[in-house]
Amino acid sequence: MAYETVIGLEVHAQLLTASKIFCGCSTRFGAGPNEHTCQICLGMPGVLPVLNRKVVEFTIRMGLATHCTINAYGNFARKNYFYPDLPKGYQISQYAHPLAERGHIDILLDGEKKRIGITRIHMEEDAGKLIHDERNPWSYVDFNRSGVPLIEIVSEPDMRSPEEAAEYLRRLRDILVYLEICDGNMEEGSFRCDANVSIRPKGQEAFGTRTELKNMNSFRNVQRAIEYEIRRQSYILDSGGEVVQETRLWDDAQGQTHSMRSKEEAHDYRYFPDPDLVPILISPEWVEEVRRTLPELQLEKQDRFVGQYGIPVYDASVLTTTRALADFYEEAVKLCGQPKIVSNWVMGDLLRYLNEQKREIKDSPVSPAHVAEMINLIENGTISGKIAKEVFEEMYRSSKKPADIVREKGLTQITDEGAVVKAVEEAMAKNPAQLAEYRAGKEKLFAFFVGQVMKITRGKANPQLVNDLLKKMLTGS
Amino acid sequence: MGLQGTKRPVSSASIRKPRALSHFGRYPLKITKDQVEYVAHLARLEFSEQEKERFTTQLNDILLYVEKLNEVDTTGVEPETHAIALQNAFRDDIVRESLPHGLSLANAPSESGNCFRVPKILE
Structure with a gap:
């Protein structure tokens, strides 16, 4: 059966601020484990997070560059779940009131322009990093990344092929890099992408059941993972089965996606407004101020x-x-x-x-x-x-x-006609056999003599002059 | 006193002693044992049957107490998430010193190589 693919992407971009989103710890990469941590980003009780103004400015920049509406009212919510890389037991994110909504970017594919909708852009904090022990039942947690500012950019399900998805990602990254708010490095994780993929019979209006793909750390892998997923889902539907809504991890070495069957699949994040952080009111003047500083994209x-x-x-x-x-x-x-x-x-x-x-x-x-x-x-x-x-x-x-x-x-070009004539004469004298062949009609030997003259002049002879003189002198006229 | 016949201001109406049992008739039980078990699972807590019953009762009591707030007339009042009227509390993007070396891990139950050590979680 012929299917149509529907793809929506969620991109996490790390913002290029000097300090973290809610505390003054450095965001610089490469420090020793847990050296850039404090009471706030370690989630200790009784601390008060305070929002980094630059994070708001950078997010407004991205919102404007992608033609979003910048919401006048925003706030932060707690997204509750347990994982060892999350010290507080919740991630501070935006939920009901994201900073920017309803935008778009245009992509070019095979000379055709296509508009991809942006659902929303919101601010949030990154989690720590887990290093798994290969031999022992332990993991090691480094919280340097905890509290590093991210924006999440959610697209509409507007893409219809892996190529469109990859092109959308490239455009999005180009914009972030142009705005100088993210370095766009996918391999190092400062630009990450999850893909929601479903297929539906051609002509059908309703979306099929989607799966969420994670763990793709290059543009190529995003494309490969989506291609694999389309094949997998088509096979299931063709053989009369049903696609299960789930999260799947891309395995680069095997070139496959694997179900992430953990008990924690049934997420219930119990979002609620974070009482530690006060609302953000964004005035039209602030938006205009940021707009004035936008670079040419x-x-x-x-x-x-x-x-x-x-x-x-x-x-x-x-x-x-x-x-x-x-x-x-x-x-x-x-x-x-x-x-x-x-x-x-x-x-x-x-x-x-x-x-x-x-x-x-x-x-x-x-x-x-x-x-x-x-x-x-x-x-x-x-x-x-x-x-x-x-x-x-x-x-x-x-x-x-x-x-x-x-x-x-001594590379100055030889434009003196006498000097070039000498070189041509030398080339002819050194190669009498080729000269005879040329004169007998083997015209492609002309290039051979150009090469000889250039060799004699160590490439310095004016090429036009060499051409003109050779034409004259080789024929003996 | 002079309160008779006047409208009570909202602030003093908000905190009153609960009229206890009379509410049971007006508000049905809101928290079931299933919900307690569900929330306990999300919080990674394990309880005995006895504890579950006790917490179900206690959580319902708490909800009943909070229900009092519904008696306040909030017509024309915007929903707020904060008790104080403060917006846009920002800090500048300036790096400050992190905790001194070693102090970050001072409370770690287990550590190794300057990292917190936790049981491995496999996906």
Whole structure:
């Protein structure tokens, strides 16, 4: 039978604040176990949590960037359950009154735009981290992460394929990173995703029974887990069975989802307003203040790059992947005025070197000024495009200025006709057999002679000049 | 005294001694033994049959007492979750010192390698 897939995603994003959501402990990653803990995030009795204002501001930012309504009234609720990573026996979250609701983002897939609804965005605290003992019946709890601020972004069940789900996630992450409120690192857990997946016969209005998938720590795994789940549910329905509503864990090694059959499946969180935290009233003025500080988002920037610099949509989409890369590009263009050429060098050589070493653009040894200067050297004929590759590599290695590299290595292009004529003569004299073959009609040997001349001039000869002279001299005319 | 014939202010009406038994006729028992068992399970508590009966009675008594609040006229009063009229209590995003090394685990029943040690929970 033909089925349609229905997917909704719940994303948890860790906010880039310096301190935790309800106490002054540091959120910095990498401290020793329990070093960033205090009475509040350890859930000791009698303490009073106080909300970090920046968490509210960051959440408003995300709400605005995803076209949500920012609610004028918000509060916190206690979500009650027992687990060793939760010291208080409840997680402070938002329930009846989330900060933002009813928004959307647009995704692009195969050139088609699709709108995915955002149900709500709310603030909450993260739990601690459990380390399980491999040999003994113990687990070890580190509460450094307890109280680190998160936002949960819940989508409408608007996605119809694993590809759409993955694309939605990428867009969501891009927005968070652009807003500089989350580092978007899925492997390290600062950007996490649970997926609600169901299938229904094509044409049917009512949703099928859904399962909730957890434990996917990369975009690829989200897609794989959903693909697996669709196959699993289709198989069950095709053989006359019924899908059970449950939570399933993705097993990366086996490429399967497994039922999380624990007694605690029947959750009853008994939410109630947290009496320790007072209501949050968000004035229109506050919302406007945050709106004014919103940066240009990726799709807007991409459109602007296409219009302003006349580069292809593909180039613009790559160059706007991060704000830092887009800023790098614009700075270089400003300095040399060659949008498409800068794009080629940044997308080609620079990103290749950076990716090889898994380096971020902010750590690039090559500056926008370097790139612009090198392009100017090509434009004014000092070096050829081929030599520029060598200059770029050296520039990346040593962070030296391109003009210095050209001078030190003697890479200045040979544009003197006499010098190139000499090199052509030498190439012809050294290869009489090839010359005879060429003159007998084997024209593809032309490239061979270009190579020979370049070899003799150590790549420095002006390519156009080499071409022109070879055409003339090889035929003997 | 001068209270006769005047409307009582809401604040003084809210706390009065319960009129005890007369309420049993007006409000049925609200908590059943099943519910006590359910809540006990959620709280990971185990009780004897005797205790369950006792807690059922006690919880009902508490509810009855709180029922008194229903006698207050709250027309035009917005539901509140706090007794004090305070909003937007924020702190700035400034890192303060955490507990000194070792103190975090001072109350831990069991510890290992600066972590709290707990029985393993398998999913």
